[in-house]
Amino acid sequence: ETGVTQTPRHLVMGMTNKKSLKCEQHLGHNAMYWYKQSAKKPLELMFVYNFKEQTENNSVPSRFSPECPNSSHLFLHLHTLQPEDSALYLCASSQITSGGGGQFFGPGTRLTVL
Amino acid sequence: AQSVTQPDIHITVSEGASLELRCNYSYGATPYLFWYVQSPGQGLQLLLKYFSGDTLVQGIKGFEAEFKRSQSSFNLRKPSVHWSDAAEYFCAVGTNSNQFYFGTGTSLTVIP
Numbered sequence: 755e756t757g758v759t760q761t762p763r764h765l766v767m768g769m770t771n772k773k774s775l776k777c778e779q780h781l782g783h784n785a786m787y788w789y790k791q792s793a794k795k796p797l798e799l800m801f802v803y804n805f806k807e808q809t810e811n812n813s814v815p816s817r818f819s820p821e822c823p824n825s826s827h828l829f830l831h832l833h834t835l836q837p838e839d840s841a842l843y844l845c846a847s848s849q850i851t852s853g854g855g856g857q858f859f860g861p862g863t864r865l866t867v868l
Numbered sequence: 869a870q871s872v873t874q875p876d877i878h879i880t881v882s883e884g885a886s887l888e889l890r891c892n893y894s895y896g897a898t899p900y901l902f903w904y905v906q907s908p909g910q911g912l913q914l915l916l917k918y919f920s921g922d923t924l925v926q927g928i929k930g931f932e933a934e935f936k937r938s939q940s941s942f943n944l945r946k947p948s949v950h951w952s953d954a955a956e957y958f959c960a961v962g963t964n965s966n967q968f969y970f971g972t973g974t975s976l977t978v979i980p
Contacts, residue, residue, distance in 0.1 A: 758911070785966060797958070797970045804966065844911055850966050856902050857960075857968055859911035 756780050760845050760860035767835065768868050775830040775863045777845030786828040787857065788820060789844040797844075803828060804850055835867045870895045872961050874971035881949050882979050889944040889974050891959030900962035901942040903933055906973075907955045915957075918942065929953070954978045 758779045767773050779786060788800040802810035803822040817839075819831040828845055842864050846857040871894045881887055893899055900919040904912040916927025923935040933944045942959060959971040 760911075787968075796972045799968075842909075846912075848966065848968075856900070856914055856917050856962060857912075858914065859904075861911045862909075864909065 758845060758847055758858050758860035760843075760863050762863060763861065764864045764866075766866045766868065767832070769835060769837075771835075772831070772833040774832065775843055775845075775865075777828040777830075777860055779826055779828075779845075779847035779858070779860075781847055781849075781858060783847035783849045783858070784825050785848045785850045786822060786825070787846040787848075788828065788830050789846065791842040791844055791862070793841075801830075832865075835865075837867050840865055840867045870961055870963060870967070870969045872959050872969050872971040874957075874959055874974050876974045877972070878975045878977070880977040880979060883951050884948050887944075887946045887949045887953070887976070889957050889959075889976070891942045891944065891971060892940050893942065893959070893961045893969075894940065895961055895963065897964065901933075901935060902960040902962065902968075903927065903931070903942070903944045904958040904960060905929075905955045906958065912958060915944070919962075949976075949978055951978045951980065 761776045786803045790798040800814045801820040806822050817834050821829040842862045844862045845860040848857045849855045873892045902917045903915040906912045915931050916925050918925045918935045926932050931946050956973045956975050958973045961969045
């Protein structure tokens with residue numbers, strides 16, 4: 755595997771379910787990100803992890819819980835979601851040598867909450 | 869505060885025609901600038917980036933972009949558009965503190 759991978763690619767869940775999204779980067783980067791992309795809205799940064807430490811949480815509801823066990827893996831645990839949480843969830847990674855390297859994105863998980 | 873503006877929400881061009889997508893940014897220091905492309909249902913793919921040196925940068929798929937400091941712009945261009953270029957395009961700014969700010973995107977439609 756190369757680049758950034760995300761599983762599952764599609765997920766349908768009820769409002770009472772608990773599920774997790776997984777992201778893995780194979781680029782040797784030390785920063786990872788979760789973004790939410792909804793139709794007709796700008797990309798929303800949710801969480802940032804630098805060297806496995808969470809450095810940013812953009813006022814995300816507690817029903818979203820991130821986990822970064824090491825610099826290559828990032829999870830987003832979901833529970834008691836709302837229909838408005840349906841969106842494309844994108845994971846990205848970058849190297850913390852300043853912003854010049856840019857971010858590399860996974861293909862996303864399309865989440866539908868019923 | 870840092871921000872990125874893409875003034876064109878949607879652009880339609882004919883196949884074979886030239887393309888220019890506009891991007892303006894607001895950032896107090898020298899920015900790192902990026903263009904990404906997103907096909908439906910996919911993640912964002914890096915097209916090109918600028919952080920120093922020549923202000924005209926070449927990217928993948930025949931795209932190029934020019935950094936103009938005086939205009940705080942980083943417009944994306946392609947001399948001849950192909951039908952496969954139809955997608956959403958995002959401009960982004962990176963900072964020295966490894967923060968990234970994205971524009972709202974420009975949707976490109978290519979007509980035969």
